Amino acid sequence: MELNKQTKTALWKMVHQSPGIDATQIGEAVGDSQKTILNYGNPNMDYFPSLKKFEAMMLFTGNVEVLRSWAHLMGHALVPVGGAGEKHRELSIFEAMMQQNITTGQANAKVYEAYEDGVVTPQEYEEIHNIFNQIIDLAKAADQAALKQMQRYTAAVEIEKA
Incomplete structure (x- = not known):
């Protein structure tokens, strides 16, 4: 090989x-x-x-x-995160946001496709609904990653004060 x-x-x-x-x-x-x-x-x-x-x-x-x-x-991009080690959480935030952007694009395409004929069928609604739930989950994941990063920062500040 x-x-x-x-x-x-x-x-x-x-x-x-x-x-x-x-x-x-x-x-x-x-x-x-x-x-x-x-x-x-x-x-x-x-x-x-x-x-x-x-x-x-x-x-x-x-x-x-x-x-x-x-x-x-493999169809991916290697993206620098501005640091290594402790800063790996930044990549999680970035990845969740990028995935949310991709999913939002899919939602836009699905909504446009559904409205092409002026009618949203139950099947089309179900597909749209599932995509929107994915967007919500990804937004929550980005928020949780940001929260963890903030908690790490505030813990370090508290240690410095002590």
């Missing part, structure tokens, strides 16, 4: 275009030689790092090109 061309190109970018980091430094960080790292990044070779080494390379370089290429192959 082979990696696709986009993944090979992204791996090349990780090895050769990570700002301020060269193949020697990557090799030292993951326990491989510079030559091995260059082979990993050579799109003409079928020589790839293990998943463990790939993860170490990605974390060391901070280069997410391979993840971005995989996300695109």
Whole structure:
């Protein structure tokens, strides 16, 4: 089994275009030689790092090109959240809001389709009703994620005051 061309190109970018980091430094960080790292990044070779080494390379370089290429192959977008670790809740808020926007678009399309003939049938109403309930659930999820983030902030402020 082979990696696709986009993944090979992204791996090349990780090895050769990570700002301020060269193949020697990557090799030292993951326990491989510079030559091995260059082979990993050579799109003409079928020589790839293990998943463990790939993860170490990605974390060391901070280069997410391979993840971005995989996300695109699967019809997704890789979105930075402005931080890591503790800030992972921001992604939850963002994801819930984006999903709500997508679902709102689906509701708009369904309502437009239902009103095309000037009549809303019971089946059309049921579909519209289900979509609106999804929107409500997603809005609640975004609100809960924001609430948790606020609680984390206020707890930290209270600790500083003490």
